[in-house]
Amino acid sequence: MEYTPISPFMRPISHAHLRVIERPESSVPGKPVNKWELLRELSKAQAAFGVSERDLTVLQGLLSFFPDDALGGNTEMVVFPSNKAICERLNGMPCSTMRRHLARLVDAGLLMRRDSPNGKRYVRKRGEDRVAFGFDLSPLYCRAEEIARAAEAVREAEDRVRRLREVVSLMRRDLAALAEFGEEIQPGLGLWDQLSDTAALTARALRRKLSLEELSAFRTELESLLDQARNVIDGPDTEEMNTNDAQFERHHHNSNKESIDLEPALEKGGAAAGAPDADPCEPEAEVKEPDMRRVPKIPLHLVLTSCPSLKTFYQGDIRHWHQLFDAACHVRPAMGISVSAWEEAQRCMGPEQASIVVVAMLERFADIRSPGGYLRALTSKAAAGEFSCGPMVMALIGRRSAA
Known part of the structure; x- marks a missing residue:
């Protein structure tokens, strides 16, 4: 058609009608776009x-009148159904409602009206010329790339929310578990009630659809409480609370001859080196099951002071018991301790005490002929309830003081 009208038939003109009708070539995708895929992308970025959603339902009805699945190419993208035909395609939607949603699609710049002189919608052909009056879908096609980018941005935002929600859920679970664990090892501390209440409130909040900002606030609060709990349970804050226990361990060291210096048969050669073949936890033996959930009574800083060689082989920070366990797992293969011996030590001593034994052995590694056999022998004593790691640590401190 030689002229493209901008005013609607018997309706006031608006800014939507004054938009540039002919878009620059650079804004046109240049290749056909599947109309249904485009509608799905628009639904995501609506x-x-x-x-x-109701506006998109009307747009879906209009797209169904376009004969091809792909928008673009040289095909004129004007559909010309009557209001009655559109409402029938929309399962009997009232005509007034349909017109209202059409107006919103035009205002959003996704459709353009091509009204004829008398307001009717039709197509007129004369030879190869074709003139159609109705709803032009070319704005939707021209904004295909913009719609795709907006939909991808929405998906990325949803993915960030989903990942953060998972993190908050896991942190809430850890908080509840630490509250229960802390109440067992240090009953009566008010922090455990605070942790339990926060975990319950977070679980209730997670039933709702939370925004990224709300989830970030929950994560910050939970991180702070988790750090407090770990500091109380296995961090530097436990040192003063364990002072009396450490004094008991020193007294035990002075009266009990189980220290690392007083077990030469296990350190140097001989028949004792055959200890690795013994099963430290045989069913026939009277095995005293250790309490694996108890944190060692000896302060963590005392262990690190007595075993400075650990810093040579492990560069990470060690401020909590779980970090000492990571360090022991790191140096264990280099010491020649088998996986089975390490797992047996954890089962009979507990992960924390087994870690102390391994790092103490590392400090005296040159004096131990068979580290795996030595660990199995200590594991056997622990299984019988006859071993404590306190004397080993105190013996190493005594050696450093005497040096």
């Missing part, structure tokens, strides 16, 4: 374009 908030960015200010349209509702």
Whole structure:
């Protein structure tokens, strides 16, 4: 057609009608776009374009009148159904409602009206010329790339929210577990009630659909409480609370001859080196099951002071018992301790005490002929309830003081 009208038939003109009709070539995708895929992308990014689900339902009905699955190419993208035909395609939607949603699609710049002189919608052909009056879908096609980018941004935002929600859920679970664990090892501390209440409130909040900002606030609060709990349970804050226990361990060291210096048969050669073949936890033996959930009574800083060689082989920070366990797992293969011996030590001593034994052995590694056999022998004593790691640590401190 030689002229493209901008005013609607018997309706006031608006800014939507004054938009540039002929878009620059650079803004046109240049290749056909599947109309249904484009509609799905627009549905994902509908908030960015200010349209509702009902608006998109009407747009879906209009797209169904377009004969091809792909928009673009040289095909004129004008559909010309009557209001009655559109409402029938929309399962009997009232005509007034349909017109209201059409107006919103035009205002959003996704459709353009091509009204004839008398307001009717039709197509007129004369030879190869074709003139159609109705709803032009070319704005939707021209904004295909913009719609795709907006939909991808929405997906990325949803993925960030989903990942953060998973993190908050896991942190809430850890908080509840630490509250229960802390109440067992240090009953009566008010922090455990705070942790338990926060975990319950977070679980209740997670039933709702939370925004990224709300989830970030929950994560910050939970991180702070988790750090407090770990500091109380196995961090530097436990040192003063364990002072009396450490004094008991020193007294035990002075009266009990189980220290690392007083077990030469296990350190140097001989028949004792055959200890690795013994099963430290045989069913026939009277095995005293250790309490694996108890944190060692000896302060962590005392262990690190007595075993400075650990810093040579492990560069990470060690401020909590779980970090000492990571360090022991790191140096264990280099010491020649088998996986089975390490797992047996953890089962009979507990992960924390087994870690102390391994790092203490590392400090005296040159004096131990068979580290795996030595660990199995100590594991056997622990299984019988006859071993404590306190004397080993105190013996190493005594050696450093005497040096």
